[in-house]
Amino acid sequence: MDKQIKVKNIPTEVKVHKPDAEKFDRFNPRNRIYVRAVTGLHQKLRKYLGFIAMLSFMLLPWVSFNGHQAVLFDIFNQKFNIFGMTLWPQDLTILAWIFMIGAFALFLVTTFYGRVWCGYMCPQTVWTFIFIWFEEKIEGSANQRKKLDQRKMDFDKFWRKSAKHLSWVGFSLFTSLTFVGYFTPIRELMVDFFTFEATAYAVGGVLFFTFCTYGNAGWMREIMCLHMCPYSRFQSAMFDQDTFTVSYDEKRGENRGPRGRKQDPKELGLGDCIDCKMCVHVCPTGIDIRNGLQYECINCGACIDACDEVMDKMNYDKGLISYTTERNLTSDKKTHAFRPKIIGYLVVMLVICGIFVADVMTRIPMDLDIIRDRNQLYRVTNEGLVENTYTLKILNKSQQDHEYTIAVEGLNNFNIIGKTQVHIRSGESYSLPLSIAIDPYDLKSPITEFNFVLQRADQTQTQLAQPSKFFKGR
Ligand code: SF4
Ligand code: SF4
Incomplete structure (x- = not known):
């Protein structure tokens, strides 16, 4: 030594x-x-x-x-x-x-x-x-x-x-x-x-x-x-x-x-x-x-x-x-x-x-947070569909403004109610409320796990997936 x-x-x-x-x-x-x-x-x-x-x-x-x-x-x-x-x-x-x-x-x-x-x-x-x-x-x-x-x-x-x-x-x-x-x-x-x-x-x-x-x-x-x-x-x-x-x-x-x-x-x-x-x-x-x-x-x-x-x-x-x-x-x-x-x-x-x-x-110069509607786990629409509501917090961490698209993976035959494409300014945190509606017969269990997928519209290889849950009740 x-x-x-x-x-x-x-x-x-x-x-x-x-x-x-x-x-x-x-x-x-x-x-x-x-x-x-x-x-x-x-x-x-x-x-x-x-x-x-x-x-x-x-x-x-x-x-x-x-x-x-x-x-x-x-x-x-x-x-x-x-x-x-x-x-x-x-x-x-x-x-x-x-x-x-x-x-x-x-x-x-x-x-x-x-x-x-x-x-x-x-x-x-x-x-x-x-x-x-x-x-x-x-x-x-x-x-x-x-x-x-x-x-x-x-x-x-x-x-x-x-x-x-x-x-x-x-x-x-x-x-x-x-x-x-x-x-x-x-x-x-x-x-x-x-x-x-x-x-x-x-x-x-x-x-x-x-x-x-x-x-x-x-x-x-x-x-x-x-x-x-x-x-x-x-x-x-x-x-x-x-x-x-x-x-x-x-x-x-x-x-x-x-x-x-x-x-x-x-x-x-x-x-x-x-x-x-x-x-x-x-x-x-x-x-x-x-x-x-x-x-x-x-x-x-x-x-x-x-x-x-x-x-x-x-x-x-x-x-x-x-x-x-x-x-x-x-x-x-x-x-x-x-x-x-x-x-x-x-x-x-x-x-x-x-x-x-x-x-x-x-x-990845973007961030995604999912907040579920805290008042209601799910609701049944007049058409008999089950609907869950979320707020997506999207942060554009880059130094330019961008278009972003939102997709869902892990669910079948669903409808998205709300915007699936948004324009977010550089450094802006954007709150996007949206709901997903599904026929309950297409859901196998009371709770289904799935992902929200955020991607830049001009750069599809840059993706960010965040897990969430879909509730249909009994
Ligand atoms: S001048 Fe003073 S501080 Fe600078 S190297 Fe020499 S002893 Fe060290
Ligand atoms: S010669 Fe002068 S400068 Fe050099 S070490 Fe001696 S005192 Fe310091």
Whole structure:
């Protein structure tokens, strides 16, 4: 069995890069982190992936399919449009499969590559990244921001702070309108919101999510990842000796210490770490990766880029901090990419994908409910026929209007009194009362079981049968 890595909790005094560590106020719940900008391969990747995630989120509700908003979770009308498919409360298993596939994909990626989802694609990280970008453009670099915060209020500080918060609120509002646009038609929402005609629910939702976005990405930032995200707490259960995580090569780096570029570290009894703390200054969660694997690490790779830049300047090999595994760091053995845990997650994911596809392919986009007349089991007509009355509830679950025909199978020599063909609009639930009349001599028993068969007039192979009973009395 693979050994589980214990994720350490690092003591407060080394955990956070504080603006003034020696003046650290222990009664202050949080000391602000001034994240320093860094460039490099991982930051580029982070920027592009974050941009793709944000753009997809912003554009998706504007996409139309079959004349409808392609993705719309219409909670009030209890139906979810996902491209050509409309899911109703009866179809929630399909949504459950989608969530399960997402969960197993996350387990798989985490077991293989640690918390990369958090570092590269998680909305909290992506939005914090964007908010820091605004902050940097308006208030300057990490050092300038720190000085600005320590300075007394003056005109320059006032306009910079105001501009920053305005940009944050504006972006939060834009985010919130888009988010609410996943639950209510976005085109109408945009028009109604800006002409002050939106419903109280829509306005309340937009303001609430604006506040959440502003608070999370502007103020809470890493606190969400450290103290509120449940994923950070159970990730260690998925880690093993072969999980790639951002790690510091202690054997190579220690003893750490400053030195001149031309000095030989071996002569000074030093390793490759020059103790510049750049890896700490660029860390969005404020940790020192040299203290080992910590649950706060979101695997974003910023410290790798910062350290590689330092190694480059010192003419040392890059990779003092890198994505590597515990097995690589502690032994000469190779990392096992395809281990039982990975294969297990992959198999479960593929099985669920198979069930999901089968479920979608066999799904019939219509529903039929039969309600018998509760007042009278049967009645005998003047012609001596036995008559039973039913109400058929037909739901058109597709995104187009259709003609439907109703037939009966399992009864002989019957008459249907009522319509046998109806036109039902997309998403409409249609109540169709009808009666069946039969000569009692054609019925062998007091109760005869039969089926109502519903089918689309233009697609006779799509049929839905619902059982019911015909009573004739004694
Ligand atoms: S950036 Fe690299 S060299 Fe500098 S302190 Fe961190 S690990 Fe050491
Ligand atoms: S330690 Fe490195 S990888 Fe982990 S969160 Fe900080 S900067 Fe990102």
